[in-house]
Amino acid sequence: xxxxxxxxxxxxxxxxxxxxxxxxxxxxxxxxxxxxxxxxxxxxxxxxxxxxxxxxxxxxxxxxxxxxxxxxxxxxxxxxxxxxxxxxxxxxxxxxxxxxxxxxxxxxxxxxxxxxxxxxxxxxxxxxxxxxxxxxxxxxxxxxxxxxxxxxxxxxxxxxxxxxxxxxxxxxxxxxxxxxxxxxxxxxxxxxxxxxxxxxxxxxxxxxxxxxxxxxxxxxxxxxxxxxxxxxxxxxxxxxxxxxxxxxxxxxxxxxxxxxxxxxxxxxxxxxxxxxxxxxxxxxxxxxxxxxxx
Amino acid sequence: xxxxxxxxxxxxxxxxxxxxxxxxxxxxxxxxxxxxxxxxxxxxxxxxxxxxxxxxxxxxxxxxxxxxxxxxxxxxxxxxxxxxxxxxxxxxxxxxxxxxxxxxxxxxxxxxxxxxxxxxxxxxxxxxxxxxxxxxxxxxxxxxxxxxxxxxxxxxxxxxxxxxxxxxxxxxxxxxxxxxxxxxxxxxxxxxxxxxxxxxxxxxxxxxxxxxxxxxxxxxxxxxxxxxxxxxxxxxxxxxxxxxxxxxxxxxxxxxxxxxxxxxxxxxxxxxxxxxxxxxxxxxxxxxxxxxxxxxxxxxxxxxxxxxxxxxxxxxxxxxxxxxxxxxxxxxxxxxxxxxxxxxxxxxxxxxxxxxxxxxxxxxxxxxxxxxxxxxxxxxxxxxxxxxxxxxxxxxxxxxxxxxxxxxxxxxxxxxxxxxxxxxxxxxxxxxxxxxxxxxxxxxxxxxxxxxxxx
Numbered sequence: 001x002x003x004x005x006x007x008x009x010x011x012x013x014x015x016x017x018x019x020x021x022x023x024x025x026x027x028x029x030x031x032x033x034x035x036x037x038x039x040x041x042x043x044x045x046x047x048x049x050x051x052x053x054x055x056x057x058x059x060x061x062x063x064x065x066x067x068x069x070x071x072x073x074x075x076x077x078x079x080x081x082x083x084x085x086x087x088x089x090x091x092x093x094x095x096x097x098x099x100x101x102x103x104x105x106x107x108x109x110x111x112x113x114x115x116x117x118x119x120x121x122x123x124x125x126x127x128x129x130x131x132x133x134x135x136x137x138x139x140x141x142x143x144x145x146x147x148x149x150x151x152x153x154x155x156x157x158x159x160x161x162x163x164x165x166x167x168x169x170x171x172x173x174x175x176x177x178x179x180x181x182x183x184x185x186x187x188x189x190x191x192x193x194x195x196x197x198x199x200x201x202x203x204x205x206x207x208x209x210x211x212x213x214x215x216x217x218x219x220x221x222x223x224x225x226x227x228x229x230x231x232x233x234x235x236x237x238x239x240x241x242x243x244x245x246x247x248x249x250x251x252x253x254x255x256x257x258x259x260x261x262x263x264x265x266x267x268x269x270x271x272x273x274x275x276x277x278x279x280x281x282x283x284x285x286x287x288x289x290x291x292x293x294x
Numbered sequence: 295x296x297x298x299x300x301x302x303x304x305x306x307x308x309x310x311x312x313x314x315x316x317x318x319x320x321x322x323x324x325x326x327x328x329x330x331x332x333x334x335x336x337x338x339x340x341x342x343x344x345x346x347x348x349x350x351x352x353x354x355x356x357x358x359x360x361x362x363x364x365x366x367x368x369x370x371x372x373x374x375x376x377x378x379x380x381x382x383x384x385x386x387x388x389x390x391x392x393x394x395x396x397x398x399x400x401x402x403x404x405x406x407x408x409x410x411x412x413x414x415x416x417x418x419x420x421x422x423x424x425x426x427x428x429x430x431x432x433x434x435x436x437x438x439x440x441x442x443x444x445x446x447x448x449x450x451x452x453x454x455x456x457x458x459x460x461x462x463x464x465x466x467x468x469x470x471x472x473x474x475x476x477x478x479x480x481x482x483x484x485x486x487x488x489x490x491x492x493x494x495x496x497x498x499x500x501x502x503x504x505x506x507x508x509x510x511x512x513x514x515x516x517x518x519x520x521x522x523x524x525x526x527x528x529x530x531x532x533x534x535x536x537x538x539x540x541x542x543x544x545x546x547x548x549x550x551x552x553x554x555x556x557x558x559x560x561x562x563x564x565x566x567x568x569x570x571x572x573x574x575x576x577x578x579x580x581x582x583x584x585x586x587x588x589x590x591x592x593x594x595x596x597x598x599x600x601x602x603x604x605x606x607x608x609x610x611x612x613x614x615x616x617x618x619x620x621x622x623x624x625x626x627x628x629x630x631x632x633x634x635x636x637x638x639x640x641x642x643x644x645x646x647x648x649x650x651x652x653x654x655x656x657x658x659x660x661x662x663x664x665x666x667x668x669x670x671x672x673x674x675x676x677x678x679x680x681x682x683x684x685x686x687x688x689x690x691x692x693x694x695x696x697x698x699x700x701x702x703x704x705x706x707x708x709x710x711x712x713x714x715x716x717x718x719x720x721x722x723x724x725x726x727x728x729x730x731x732x733x734x735x736x737x738x739x740x741x742x743x744x745x746x747x748x749x
Contacts, residue, residue, distance in 0.1 A: 244725070
């Protein structure tokens with residue numbers, strides 16, 4: 001029998017426990033159960049009628065033996081690298097610029113955030129048209145100003161970077177707003193002190209802005225690695241993994257295993273490998289956030 | 295009872311009632327038998343609400359069938375074959391009793407045990423034995439057991455724009471009969487300028503591999519051949535190399551295919567409908583789609599046999615029956631499939647209905663699917679087709695005349711995986727001027743052999 005004090009505390013927090021239970025149920029059903037099920041499936045030959053059978057590491061042997069395995073990881077890693085160079089620098093610089101505006105700051109904030117509100121498939125279809133070698137918007141503009149045109153997604157040497165540009169354009173709004181929020185928390189006195197010391201704009205950025213936003217920069221860097229390693233929509237809609245597998249990513253290969261080849265065991269094995277790789281970055285993220293809190 | 299206690303009790307009762315109803319719904323009759331002695335049959339293939347005419351016809355036919363077969367209750371479900379949801383439906387036990395499939399899918403479905411073996415039931419259903427045997431093959435396992443019913447099929451040919459042929463000084467009544475002639479015609483059409491290209495290819499989403507398979511068949515070749523108990527790649531031949539070199543010459547030497555090559559078949563159809571494309575490989579059902587969705591006209595479009603004519607791809611669709619179906623449901627399903635799709639008594643009524651709705655009659659596609667063996671039914675269909683034709687059938691005459699002499703070949707085993715591999719070959723030729731075609735074929739051969747488990 002619980003003591004009156006315990007019962008009183010339970011009574012006071014019953015609503016909170018209710019919300020907690022709901023969250024636990026939702027996470028259990030839609031996040032943890034699928035994750036555990038995925039681990040189980042990766043060691044099984046999956047059959048939804050006869051029942052699945054245990055096959056040990058056969059699914060892993062199958063995917064390691066697939067020539068596309070290395071291609072998909074390489075493409076995802078290159079995509080992530082390009083995305084860090086473009087998608088990391090561009091929002092930071094944009095946030096710095098918007099932060100300098102005194103009057104039209106809200107207007108630019110909305111303008112930068114607009115692409116985020118477009119559904120990803122719409123963005124991909126729109127850029128397919130932009131990228132068309134004949135009559136596409138970008139080549140028309142380049143041709144008009146006398147610059148060389150490109151095959152964009154029609155060439156295996158330019159397809160991947162073309163997708164990174166789309167992804168950066170579509171997602172930079174969120175990162176920009178987070179940087180902007182971080183920039184606005186920097187006390188004005190620090191800049192004033194730096195100016196009194198004779199620091200120019202670059203020295204102010206280097207000695208005040210970057211150290212003060214270090215935590216946000218690191219956090220977004222890790223989140224971006226986790227997000228871009230899972231890139232799927234752009235290659236799926238715009239190139240289907242081509243030309244010649246130059247844009248096949250890990251997620252696209254998982255999709256093919258599961259829904260084109262009906263090999264759920266291989267898809268689960270590949271997903272498990274991706275989970276392990278991303279877990280490393282997630283652990284780093286947790287460590288960073290924890291160190292910041294302490 | 296206090297008011298609060300009453301409310302709590304009422305809530306509990308309501309919750310219990312909802313749970314009970316949910317459980318009752320979950321444990322509905324699995325053997326498809328109703329209390330009134332009817333056999334219930336869940337079927338998919340219902341057209342979407344946006345396709346008003348097809349939906350109306352579909353529902354009316356269910357009504358007519360149920361009036362004639364009062365012991366069968368059909369429960370229709372919207373949708374056709376969707377790879378993304380098919381397995382989840384199987385896993386959740388929600389796959390319909392009778393489900394739609396493309397010819398690319400039955401092999402995998404049979405292997406995984408998702409479809410019922412209907413071999414022993416077929417003899418009781420009229421006309422199923424009048425379907426062309428090669429179409430039945432798409433639904434058979436290695437032992438020749440039958441797991442489905444083919445209901446429509448197509449064979450691939452060369453679709454072309456008659457206006458562009460005339461403008462380029464070519465005879466639209468004498469379309470190219472070889473791949474070399476395709477190259478010549480393509481170059482002539484591209485010379486018209488104004489963004490017009492002579493020949494187009496699909497290259498993404500496995501359609502590049504699908505088209506290349508058709509074209510390999512056209513040279514008399516095969517994509518895969520039996521090898522002991524399994525299969526192995528058979529496309530790496532001098533004929534395929536010559537075929538791809540001809541394609542490469544069209545793309546890079548003649549520049550008659552344009553620069554944009556990473557296209558789906560829908561992109562190619564948009565270009566054809568807009569009158570900007572001379573030719574592409576297609577099935578006859580592209581004709582009404584081009585007219586209905588992409589501003590083409592029947593007067594302007596022609597269909598020829600596949601160039602070289604050494605063979606062509608036979609594709610199509612059919613229905614399979616859920617492995618969990620009871621004997622009664624399998625019998626009911628075959629009754630429905632026979633009545634709805636393999637029914638010579640219904641053909642004239644369906645032709646009249648299509649003509650009244652101003653849908654094309656006379657093309658080698660539904661409402662007169664080309665599924666019949668040579669004989670009385672086929673002759674009757676051909677006569678009706680001629681009688682009710684409402685499109686310029688002379689524009690598809692080259693295709694119709696060539697078809698009987700061209701061998702139709704069904705899709706290779708593990709078709710989608712093989713097509714994904716052959717997509718690479720097609721894309722390599724079309725997007726990389728310096729591509730080593732023999733090396734592309736060697737890589738693809740080794741990849742397809744890996745898929746087949748052949749060394």
